[in-house]
Amino acid sequence: MIDGILGTLTWFQMAFILTGVFSGIVVGAIPGLTGSMLIALTLPITFHMSPLHATTLLVAMYVGSIAGGLITATLLRMPGSPAAVMTTLDGYPLAKSGQPGRALGFGITASFIGSLIAWVALATISEPLSELAVRLTPFDYFALVMMAMALIASVAGGDVIKGLIAGFLGMLVTFPGIDPSGGEIRLTFGTDDLIGGFKLLPVLIGVFAVSQIFADALDMKSRQESVAFSGRGMFMSFRDLREQAVNLVRSSLVGTFIGILPGVGASVGSALAYLFARLGSKTPERFGRGSEEGIVASEAANNATVGGALIPLISLGIPGSVTDAILIGALTIHSLQPGPMLFTTNPDIVWNVIGVYFVSTFVMLGLMVALIRLYVRVSTIPKSYLLPVIMVFCVVGVYSLNNTMFDVWTMLVFGVVGFLLERAGFNLGPFVIGYVLAKVAEAKLRQGLMFTDGDITPLFTEPLSLGMLIAALALLVWSLWAERRRQVSQTLRVKRSES
Amino acid sequence: MRQFLTTVCVGLAAASFAMPAFAEWPDKPIKITIPWKAGAGAVDQMTRQLQKTVAEGSIVDQPITIFNVGGPIPIGLRQAKGQDPDGHNFVVMHTAMMTLQAAGKIDFGYKDFEPVARLGQFCQTTSVHKNTGIETLDALLDRAAAEPNTLVHGANLGAINHVYGIMVEDLRDGAKFRFVQTGGDAGTFPEFKGGRVQVAGFSAAGATNFALGADGKPDPDSPVRLLAYAGPERHVNFPNVPTFKELGYDFQFCVDGWYFAPKGTPAEAVAGFAAMVEAALADEGMQAFLAKKSMVGAFQSGGDLLDEMDRQWEAIAPVAARAAKK
Structure with missing residues (x-):
């Protein structure tokens, strides 16, 4: 292992790591452009490199791109990448309240620690973890997703009914297209374009980034809020670290584990970690209003999913994420077959991936901190210059995803949807959570039913899925009850102050 | 240099004779x-x-x-x-x-x-999970006919590997697999490894990755047992696996x-x-x-x-x- 890490420390390798992490951060920070896009575009260039250098560059990009997403999520409320959606919920309010340095700093530190914890799991127990992951049945997955669904009620931001409506709307959006289990085409109204459904990136960029552009554009007359940058609070103090320690470790572990599960992804990882953080928090009412705990949970978890997703890739040859699927493509092009045999056939590549992930984590921390002053300036650029540029990136990025204009229209329509929902007082959090989770939930439930020939009882009799379903229910009831209690105490406080 | 130029010229001339269509296409x-x-x-x-x-x-x-x-x-x-x-x-x-x-x-x-x-x-293969105890294609089809709809076959429903699986069960009267949505090779293998899928129609590349070790020989630790190959003749990667034709079935699927x-x-x-x-x-x-x-x-x-x-x-x-x- 030490050889693997040392092997990455040649000048040549470091140059690839620096290039990879830096380009990952830049692309990750730009709404519309994602890490998987960057990796897919770089893939042809790596054909001419040695397999070692190719994997180095691609893994470094992966690490950088997930971390980069938090920058625009925090400063502009536009998640640079889908994985940073949960970060917008607290990062932006905190930055807006005059503490952009602190919001970014907490995100960066959490990203770093999340990556490190996932790395430890990758380097030490990747094989048993992947063996465990393949034992989970589709019903277990479904129950797990239900736990994350319980989050909808708790991020509703006060109005549970509106939260649930937004959540259901989000779920509805996943219906058109090829159904995820039978392969049947549904609700496409005879158009080919809708066969692919409303895809993740156009919807998320539309709902968050484009709607924000619309809102900012309408609000252009109001004076630019210039946030004076102060380095204060940029680094977590010892006290901060102590307060966040449990949250950091828990969120990183959640992220790592979700990362291992194929087809679940970084957005679910950060959503679930966010839910746990809120439940474990002494100040749950601050969530969604600029809670440091929220930022830490989301960022630690989404970065940990990168390491988590590399675990089944290395030990089983199964991609844990879309980006991993492209990485597998890159390895096979260099005639390396990821999987259990890779440890025997090409141990140098395995240790290189593990080593590069480790070194990239530190490079990511260094670059993010070094560039922080530059980022904060972004929020001081007049919106009349900034918004058109971001809009262009959104359009170009979303188009280049599949080379279809339909995705661009999808993004614009969901921009309007997001804008109207917010104007009507709906929270976007539940909408996105409903959207992200419904497809996985449907696919897994129906797959489970196919395995059991239509019998749903194992969902309620197998200990693991039953346990998670009970936990989901408990989480839901608890968050509803906590919300109610908060409202009651607030009303009492108001009444007391009136009298 | 002169010799090189002559070679190039002769080469070009030969090429232009060999492929006359290229003179106009593509422009x-x-x-x-x-x-x-x-x-x-x-x-x-x-x-x-x-x-x-x-x-x-x-x-x-x-x-x-x-x-x-x-x-x-x-x-x-x-x-x-x-x-x-x-x-x-x-x-x-x-x-x-x-x-x-x-x-x-x-x-x-x-x-x-x-x-x-x-x-x-590329041609498809039919594989079973080793824990089924099935060792031959005939044994597989017998089991699928004797206990229809019990052996779980992973597939991307409606897609190529599903069509292939149906064609394989059609080789024996009354044979029926239970098809479950697991996707292509990469999606099916985890379900296979987890023991939830018993039959799969991996592509030749998938079968090579999942059933063979680094030395190119069958991997004893793999859960995949290859039963038959649907190509016109045996695949060089797994020369011990018979084709459907050799097993007496007039069937090929590439x-x-x-x-x-x-x-x-x-x-x-x-x-x-x-x-x-x-x-x-x-x-x-x-x-x-x-x-x-x-x-x-x-x-x-x-x-x-x-x-x-x-x-x-x-x-x-x-x-x-x-x-x-x-």
């Missing part, structure tokens, strides 16, 4: 649409290799540009169908063209294009990598493209690529190609229509 870059995401699947990579081989070997004097249209196949396929038939637009597709049409997911098919050439193909042009493309361009594919196939780099992907080079064009497509359509269409209803 601008050749665009090949791939109706799915970049890097996904052997046929995408095959086309990238074609691009590279053609450029490196100067097989034609215009570059090939590749245009991936992501999302489900019908989107990119329809785009390609509507392109200008000026002799420079092509699309690569495989057997899914037929399964999609038979299932009613596209209202056009191979007859609405000009078939240009087949470059290579996924062909086909190039098409929009209807109305000049015959000269179609012939030129086919000659280009044939020349590229002779290249060592292309051969090495195909071997790496467990594919077999199998050039076809003109009438032979159309006959083969008709034969496959007759075999696949009714089964694919059934697969869509299941």
Whole structure:
């Protein structure tokens, strides 16, 4: 292992790591452009490199791109990448309240620690973890997703009914297209374009980034809020670290584990970690209003999913994420077959991936901190210059995803949807959570039913899925009850102050 | 130097005689649409290799540009169908063209294009989980007939590996697998490893990865037992696995990598493209690529190609229509 890490420390390798992490951060920070896009575009260039250098560059990009997403999520409320959606919920309010340095700093530190914890799991127990992951049945997955669904009620931001409506709307959006289990085409109204459904990136960029552009554009007359940058609070103090320690470790572990599960992804990882953080928090009412705990949970978890997703890739040859699927493509092009045999056939590549992930984590921390002053300036650029540029990136990025204009229209329509929902007082959090989770939930439930020939009882009799379903229910009831209690105490406080 | 120039001149002269069509075609870059995401699947990579081989070997004097249209196949396929038939637009597709049409997911098919050439193909295998105790194809079919609808067969429902699975169960009266949505090779293997799927139709490349060890011999730790190979003859990667034909079944199932042009493309361009594919196939780099992907080079064009497509359509269409209803 030490050889693997040392092997990455040649000048040549470091140059690839620096290039990879830096380009990952830049692309990750730009709404519309994602890490998987960057990796897919770089893939042809790596054909001419040695397999070692190719994997180095691609893994470094992966690490950088997930971390980069938090920058625009925090400063502009536009998640640079889908994985940073949960970060917008607290990062932006905190930055807006005059503490952009602190919001970014907490995100960066959490990203770093999340990556490190996932790395430890990758380097030490990747094989048993992947063996465990393949034992989970589709019903277990479904129950797990239900736990994350319980989050909808708790991020509703006060109005549970509106939260649930937004959540259901989000779920509805996943219906058109090829159904995820039978392969049947549904609700496409005879158009080919809708066969692919409303895809993740156009919807998320539309709902968050484009709607924000619309809102900012309408609000252009109001004076630019210039946030004076102060380095204060940029680094977590010892006290901060102590307060966040449990949250950091828990969120990183959640992220790592979700990362291992194929087809679940970084957005679910950060959503679930966010839910746990809120439940474990002494100040749950601050969530969604600029809670440091929220930022830490989301960022630690989404970065940990990168390491988590590399675990089944290395030990089983199964991609844990879309980006991993492209990485597998890159390895096979260099005639390396990821999987259990890779440890025997090409141990140098395995240790290189593990080593590069480790070194990239530190490079990511260094670059993010070094560039922080530059980022904060972004929020001081007049919106009349900034918004058109971001809009262009959104359009170009979303188009280049599949080379279809339909995705661009999808993004614009969901921009309007997001804008109207917010104007009507709906929270976007539940909408996105409903959207992200419904497809996985449907696919897994129906797959489970196919395995059991239509019998749903194992969902309620197998200990693991039953346990998670009970936990989901408990989480839901608890968050509803906590919300109610908060409202009651607030009303009492108001009444007391009136009298 | 002079000798070198002479060689080049003679070479060029020979090339111009050997491929007269190239004098007029192509006069601008050749665009090949791939109706799915970049890097996904052997046929995408095959086309990238074609691009590279053609450029490196100067097989034609215009570059090939590749245009991936992501999302489900019908989107990119329809785009390609509507392109200008000026002799420079092509699309690569495989057997899914037929399964999609038979299932009613596209209202056009191979007859609405000009078939240009087949470059290579990969064939399917049938495997069982070792914990079933099944050791032969006959034993598998016997079990599927004696206990219908109990052996779980992983597949991407409605797609090629599902159609293949149905064709395999059709080999024995009364045999029935229970098909479960698990996706392609990469999605099916985790379910296989987790012991939830007992039967799978992996591609030759998938079977190589999942059943063989680094030394190329069957991996004792793998849960995959290969029973039969649906190619015309045994696969070099697993020489001990019999073909369906050897086992007494008149059955072959390979996924062909086909190039098409929009209807109305000049015959000269179609012939030129086919000659280009044939020349590229002779290249060592292309051969090495195909071997790496467990594919077999199998050039076809003109009438032979159309006959083969008709034969496959007759075999696949009714089964694919059934697969869509299941």
